[in-house]
Amino acid sequence: MPAPERYICIHGHFYQPPRENPWLETVETQDSAAPYHDWNDRITAECYAPNGAARMVNAENRIVRILNNYGWISFNFGPTLLSWLKENAPRAYRMILDADVNSRQHFAGHGSAMAQVYNHVIMPLASTRDRITQIRWGIADFESRFGRKPEGMWLPETAVDTESLELLAEHDIKFVVLAPHQCARVRSIAETESACSPNATETVAAAGTQKKTAKPAAEPEKPVESAWKETPNASVDTTQPYLVRLKNDQCIAVFFYDGPRSRAIAFEGILNDGGNFAKRLIGGFTDADRPQLVHVATDGESYGHHHRYGEMALAFALKWIAGGDQARLINYGEFLERFPPLCEAQIVEDTSWSCAHGIERWRSNCGCNGGRQGWNQEWRKPLRDALDWLRDSVAPMVQAKAKGLYPDLDSARNAYIQVVLDREKRAAFLSHYGDPKLTEAQHTDALELMELERHAMLMYTSCGWFFDDISGIETVQIIAYAARVLQLASSLFGEAGAALEAEFVRMLAAAKSNVPERQDGAAIFWDSIKNMAVGLEQVAAHYAISSIFKNYAGQADLFCYTITRQAAEVVSSGRGRLMIGQAHIASKFTDEQETLLFAVLHFGDQNITAAVKRYDETQAAAHAEFIQNARTAVIRADFPSVIRLFDSYFPGPSYSIQSLFRDEQLRIMDLILKTTLSEVEDTLITIYRDQAALLHFLSQSNLPRPAALTLAANFAINAGLRRALESDPIDGIELRSYLGLSRADQVTLDKTLLSYIADQKMKRAMIDVQEEVTLSTDETAALENALLVAQILSTLPFELNLWQAQNLWYDIYRRMGLSCSLDPNSWCRKFFELGKLMRISVEDLVIEDDGATLQVAVSARA
Numbered sequence: 001m002p003a004p005e006r007y008i009c010i011h012g013h014f015y016q017p018p019r020e021n022p023w024l025e026t027v028e029t030q031d032s033a034a035p036y037h038d039w040n041d042r043i044t045a046e047c048y049a050p051n052g053a054a055r056m057v058n059a060e061n062r063i064v065r066i067l068n069n070y071g072w073i074s075f076n077f078g079p080t081l082l083s084w085l086k087e088n089a090p091r092a093y094r095m096i097l098d099a100d101v102n103s104r105q106h107f108a109g110h111g112s113a114m115a116q117v118y119n120h121v122i123m124p125l126a127s128t129r130d131r132i133t134q135i136r137w138g139i140a141d142f143e144s145r146f147g148r149k150p151e152g153m154w155l156p157e158t159a160v161d162t163e164s165l166e167l168l169a170e171h172d173i174k175f176v177v178l179a180p181h182q183c184a185r186v187r188s189i190a191e192t193e194s195a196c197s198p199n200a201t202e203t204v205a206a207a208g209t210q211k212k213t214a215k216p217a218a219e220p221e222k223p224v225e226s227a228w229k230e231t232p233n234a235s236v237d238t239t240q241p242y243l244v245r246l247k248n249d250q251c252i253a254v255f256f257y258d259g260p261r262s263r264a265i266a267f268e269g270i271l272n273d274g275g276n277f278a279k280r281l282i283g284g285f286t287d288a289d290r291p292q293l294v295h296v297a298t299d300g301e302s303y304g305h306h307h308r309y310g311e312m313a314l315a316f317a318l319k320w321i322a323g324g325d326q327a328r329l330i331n332y333g334e335f336l337e338r339f340p341p342l343c344e345a346q347i348v349e350d351t352s353w354s355c356a357h358g359i360e361r362w363r364s365n366c367g368c369n370g371g372r373q374g375w376n377q378e379w380r381k382p383l384r385d386a387l388d389w390l391r392d393s394v395a396p397m398v399q400a401k402a403k404g405l406y407p408d409l410d411s412a413r414n415a416y417i418q419v420v421l422d423r424e425k426r427a428a429f430l431s432h433y434g435d436p437k438l439t440e441a442q443h444t445d446a447l448e449l450m451e452l453e454r455h456a457m458l459m460y461t462s463c464g465w466f467f468d469d470i471s472g473i474e475t476v477q478i479i480a481y482a483a484r485v486l487q488l489a490s491s492l493f494g495e496a497g498a499a500l501e502a503e504f505v506r507m508l509a510a511a512k513s514n515v516p517e518r519q520d521g522a523a524i525f526w527d528s529i530k531n532m533a534v535g536l537e538q539v540a541a542h543y544a545i546s547s548i549f550k551n552y553a554g555q556a557d558l559f560c561y562t563i564t565r566q567a568a569e570v571v572s573s574g575r576g577r578l579m580i581g582q583a584h585i586a587s588k589f590t591d592e593q594e595t596l597l598f599a600v601l602h603f604g605d606q607n608i609t610a611a612v613k614r615y616d617e618t619q620a621a622a623h624a625e626f627i628q629n630a631r632t633a634v635i636r637a638d639f640p641s642v643i644r645l646f647d648s649y650f651p652g653p654s655y656s657i658q659s660l661f662r663d664e665q666l667r668i669m670d671l672i673l674k675t676t677l678s679e680v681e682d683t684l685i686t687i688y689r690d691q692a693a694l695l696h697f698l699s700q701s702n703l704p705r706p707a708a709l710t711l712a713a714n715f716a717i718n719a720g721l722r723r724a725l726e727s728d729p730i731d732g733i734e735l736r737s738y739l740g741l742s743r744a745d746q747v748t749l750d751k752t753l754l755s756y757i758a759d760q761k762m763k764r765a766m767i768d769v770q771e772e773v774t775l776s777t778d779e780t781a782a783l784e785n786a787l788l789v790a791q792i793l794s795t796l797p798f799e800l801n802l803w804q805a806q807n808l809w810y811d812i813y814r815r816m817g818l819s820c821s822l823d824p825n826s827w828c829r830k831f832f833e834l835g836k837l838m839r840i841s842v843e844d845l846v847i848e849d850d851g852a853t854l855q856v857a858v859s860a861r862a
Contacts, residue, residue, distance in 0.1 A: 005291045007330040008281050008321055010314070011114075011177060011257065012300030013154055014048065015078035016040055017463035017474050018119060021661075022455060022484035023534045024559040025589065027084065028662045030473065035756045040081070044089045045803075047304035047311065052095025053807050054315035062841035066810050067315045070099030072322070074331045075300060076114040076154040079141035083421075091807075100146050103331065110333030115142035115150035115173075118417075121460045122362045124161040124350045125384075127391075129410065130457055131164060135171050137417040144421050151333045152176060156462050159352040159359050166246045175241070175253040175336055177297050179353040180234035183256050184346045188226040189243060228346070234259050239285065239292040241336055242345035253336055254345060257297040258284055266298045271307040274316025281317065282326050291339045293330070297353075354466075362465040370468045372514065379470040379511035383479075383521060386507035387459055390482055393500055394456065397493045398449060405435055405446045416450045423560075423588050445492060447590040452488040455481045470511050471518040476528055479508070479521065483529050534661075536585045536594045539563075540612045541655040542664065544598035547579060548608065549668050559661070562586045566595070569627065571634045575604035578634045578642065580627050582615060597623065599630065599650070601642055605672050608657050609643065611650035622649075681719045688716035692741070699745050717747045718754070725757045729785065732792045739797065751798045758793050759801050762838070765789045766808035769834075773812055783830055790837035802838050809835050814847050 019027045019040060027038045036042035056065040077085075077096060085093040096113075103112035117123060118137035121130065135153070142150045152175045153168055160178060168176065236242075238258045245251050261284055264270040270277050284294035303310040322329055350358045360366035363384045365377040402409040412433035419429045426447060430438060434446055464478035486504060489497030508521030518524055534542075539561050543552070547568075555564045568581035579600045586593035600610035626649045633641040646654065657665060688695070691709055698705045717738050724735040742749055768782035793800060813835070816828070832842045 006285055006327040007291070007293045007335055008327045009074050009293060009295035009330055009332060009335065010281075010317075011074040011076075011295065011297040011332075012051075012303060013076055013297065014081065014300030015076075015116070015120060015156075016043060016081045016084075017461050017477065018080040018458060019084075019473075019477060021532060022458075022480050023487075023532060024661060026559050026663075027088075029666055032473070035753055040084050041088070043301060043305045044085065044092055045801075046308075047301050048085065049089060049092040049095070050304045050311040050803060051300070051314070052092055052099070053803070053810070054311040055806075056312070056315050056319060058841055058844060060841070062836075062839050062844075063806065064841045064844045065315075065319075065846045066807070067318070068095055068099050068102070069303070069311060069314050069318065070096055071102040071112065072318045072329055073314070074112050074114065074295075075099075076116045077300075078116055078120060079118050079138060080120075082141070082145060097145060107331045107334040108337065110151065110331055110337065111146060111148060112331045113142070113146050113150070114152040114154050114177075114332075115139055116154040117156055119458055119460075120156040120462050121457065122157060122159045122352070122359055122462050123155055123164040124159055124359055125362060126460065128163065128167075130460070131167050132410075133414050133453075133457065135167055135173075136414045137420070139171060139173075140417040141421065151336075157352040157354050157359075157362075158182065159350075159362075159462075160347055161349045162246065162347070165244060165252050165347070166250065169246050169250040169252045173252065175255060175332055177255045177257055177295075177332070178347065179297075179351075180231075180236050180238055180256045180259045182348050182351045182353075183231045183234075183236040183242070183254075184348045185228040185230050186236060186242060186343050186345045187228045189342060189344050190226070231345075236345070237286075237288075239288065239294060240290070240343065241293075241332075241339070241341045242343050243341040244345055244347060253341055254347070255293075255295060255332055256345075257295055261294070262296040262298050265296060266302050266306070269307075271302065271310040271313040274313035275320060277313050278317035278320040281321070285327070290342070291335075293335050293339075294327070295332075362462060372468045375468050375514040377465075377468065379513065379521065380465050382507060382510035383465070383470060383475070386504055386511070386521070387478075387482060389507060390459075390485060390500065390504050391456055393503075394452065394485065394489050394493075394497075397489065397496060398452065401445070401449055401492055405438065405442060405449060406433060407435060408433070413450065413453050416454065419447075419450070420454065426591065444591050448488050448492055448592070451590055452485055452492065455484045455488070459485065469514045469518075470521055471513050471515050471524055476524060479525060480529050480532060483525065483533060487533055536561075536587075536592065537596060537612045537614075537652065538655075538659070539585050540583060540596040540598050541610050542660055543583060543585075544579065544581065544600040544610045544612065545608060545655065545657060545660055546664050546668065547581075548577065548600060548602045549671055557588075560588050562588060569631075571631050573634050573637045576634060576637060576639055577602045578630060580630065599626075599646060601634075601639065601646070603639065606657050606669070609646065610655040610659070611646045611652065612655070613650050613652060681715070684712050685716040685720065688712045692745075695745050713741075713745050714747050717742050717745070718750045721749070721754055722757060725754065725761060730761065730789055730792050732788075735792060736795065739795065743797075749798065754796070755798060755800055758796060759804065762786075762789055762793060762800075762802050762805040763808070766805040770808050770812060773816065780827060780830070783827065783834070787830055787834050787837070790834055794837050806838050806840060809838060809840065813845065 016039065019030070019038060021028050027040055030038040033039045033042040036045060051069040053066045054069045055063050056067060058064050082093065082096070085096070100111040100113040104110060115138050117134045118141065119134070121134055123131055123134070126134065138153060139150060150173065153173045155164065155176055155178075158178050160176070160182060165176070236256050238256045241253045241255050243251050244254050261280055264280060265277070270280055281294055281296070285292050299306070303314045307313075318329065321327055352359050352361070355361035355366060355368045357366040357368065361368045362380070364381050369375065369377055399409065406412040415433055416429065419425050430443060430446055438446060459478045459481035461478055461481075463474040465475070467474060469475070482504065486497075486501045489500055491497070505522045505525050508525055511521035513520055513524070539558065543558060543563050552563065552565065555562065557563075562585075564584040564586075566582045566584060568579065571578045580598070582595065582597050584593065584595045595615040596612050597615050598610065598612045600608065602608045626645060630642055630645050633639070633645065657668060660668065688709075691712070695705060695709050695713055697703075720738040721735060721742075724731040724738065727734075741747070765782070765786035769786050772779055772782040812831070816831075835842045
């Protein structure tokens with residue numbers, strides 16, 4: 001049995017900044033994350049999903065156990081990240097929620113998940129009003145996902161001041177986690193009754209946020225207070241929690257994490273070996289004769305994204321600790337309940353875990369940066385000044401506009417998280433918090449006001465200041481949120497709101513970029529952000545152009561809009577194609593809606609032009625005439641006349657394929673380029689095949705190869721491998737042929753792309769197997785295909801990340817493994833062979849039903 005007085009807790013802060021386009025409310029393609037769609041997608045594949053199904057392997061590097069790490073550590077996820085995971089990575093999302101449920105089984109009813117301030121603002125720099133909303137939104141988001149009240153709350157960057165702790169305590173948060181250098185001084189708690197606990201025997205976990213009870217008739221004994229002891233250079237004893245006293249007889253518990261061990265995880269390569277990781281944690285105990293907690297806190301992305309296979313090191317460490325007798329795994333909630341603080345502490349005001357200068361990283365050129373030689377971060381101050389000015393300028397406008405819309409603006413704002421979590425609750429929200437006399441026409445104003453408030457907080461997301469330059473994607477993102485505030489202000493407040501943009505951009509001009517061509521914040525605003533802003537007309541134009549390449553249903557969702565097609569007509573002539581239609585566009589966020597007319601002319605390839613205008617029923621005759629004239633011109637193939645009709649009938653700007661939202665633009669360009677690229681590939685393949693014998697000779701003779709032939713060979717062989725992998729079924733013969741050629745001609749394979757395609761192919765095959773099993777039929781076609789795919793992929797000369805396919809195999813095994821027979825002719829034999837091909841040690845596999853089995857399973861196999 002593990003020593004009862006020694007405990008270990010590993011905390012992971014899992015977070016990504018919100019990346020959604022503020023006008024579309026979706027994450028668009030980020031080229032730097034290739035071959036993944038965006039950085040959320042990539043980091044999910046490298047970290048968030050693997051930690052929900054971490055591998056433990058044997059000496060042959062074959063899987064013997066798959067463990068949900070989240071169930072055995074303490075963790076928090078950013079609410080905005082969880083929203084993305086729910087929609088885009090539901091399996092990983094489910095693993096996170098399940099882990100909290102399972103953790104309660106072995107941590108005495110205390111879930112391992114902590115809440116987080118909503119969108120990662122630096123709390124000491126936020127207004128009191130924003131802090132309250134951030135806390136309430138964070139708690140509401142947590143409760144909606146985990147089905148319970150949070151005990152602890154993560155402060156972004158652990159940035160702290162007393163007011164933030166007081167607000168947390170007022171909202172029943174029992175503890176926070178801080179860095180050791182954020183402790184100013186400590187002392188022993190008085191031996192008599194604590195000022196924030198109604199009963200000296202009650203735990204701080206239960207009493208930390210309660211008001212002091214009425215005094216008894218007899219005057220209580222005056223506490224005997226010990227002297228404060230300074231804790232310079234992070235010398236605080238981190239193996240115990242501390243009580244921080246606050247106003248109104250409240251208090252909150254603080255866990256100061258082990259700094260050296262946390263740094264070793266993040267920066268010193270300790271995750272290269274799970275055994276060393278575990279031993280390093282065990283080495284953190286002292287000789288103190290009391291219960292001790294060794295606990296570390298890092299970015300959760302350390303486990304898999306920053307350090308490849310870090311999730312495996314974490315799983316091994318958890319197994320090693322749980323299977324030994326030197327310490328027991330625990331989370332903060334259980335430790336606090338069992339061992340209330342023996343000491344109290346005072347914090348160092350306005351400090352954080354990632355800035356040596358307090359919180360200056362988010363408002364000045366303090367010297368904390370990513371290490372770009374010769375760069376400075378002087379841009380940080382003017383950026384924050386501009387955002388503060390915008391916030392303070394719109395605040396009185398919001399207050400004035402709210403009259404007649406909301407009886408209590410702040411109550412409505414704090415409750416608006418209900419709508420953020422479920423956009424279908426807009427009407428219920430307005431019914432409860434809106435003015436009883438709110439008209440249908442005022443609904444859009446009321447919702448736009450809330451959206452302005454939301455984006456005015458999103459623009460303070462901390463990542464906007466963290467990195468080296470104002471042109472970075474994180475900083476551009478928060479300026480985009482500010483641009484959305486400006487657009488909404490213009491819509492809500494008229495000329496006064498529209499006038500804000502000029503001053504805001506003028507202030508941004510003082511934020512100079514380190515990249516000469518990006519100039520400053522003003523140039524970035526005009527070059528990278530202003531064109532992102534869209535209204536209903538731009539949505540209609542996107543719908544019209546993409547309709548040429550995609551068949552939409554009569555009612556379709558397009559990003560955060562609902563499009564209802566009311567009329568459409570298509571006329572073709574040769575390669576030319578004209579579409580004229582009418583559609584109703586409605587925002588699912590603000591209820592803004594409009595009926596619009598559109599026309600789009602496609603000449604072939606990328607040559608496309610479109611126009612949009614508001615529908616006016618009094619102009620029906622003119623519209624009918626336009627349709628007739630345009631139809632006649634197309635039939636005659638008189639496309640210049642069609643363009644002139646567009647110019648005369650549609651008063652607004654024309655739109656082209658460049659007007660499409662980025663993801664759709666890429667999709668359509670892929671369609672357009674598909675034939676062209678196929679022809680180019682065929683040409684290069686032909687050149688390579690015609691000259692293959694010569695290239696083989698040069699390669700075998702170690703003679704220089706002409707660059708042109710080398711280029712043709714590299715392209716042709718990689719293209720051939722890609723085509724073989726993408727074919728359905730996989731063309732094994734072609735694959736082996738090109739692999740042989742790659743070896744003979746010393747071609748460098750595009751391992752990243754080819755591995756990605758192979759991984760997806762194996763995943764798709766396993767989904768088919770899962771569906772076949774779910775239907776409980778006697779069919780084996782899917783299993784046979786998966787077995788063939790796995791056999792072919794096993795011949796690839798590079799490592800594959802079959803994580804998703806392995807998870808699907810493991811799910812089926814958990815469901816059927818115990819009843820499977822090893823009969824050589826059985827379905828199970830083929831299924832087990834499939835598992836072996838995917839590097840699963842079928843004979844040694846241990847099933848983890850949930851985290852509660854970890855101790856038993858590990859002990860049994862130690």
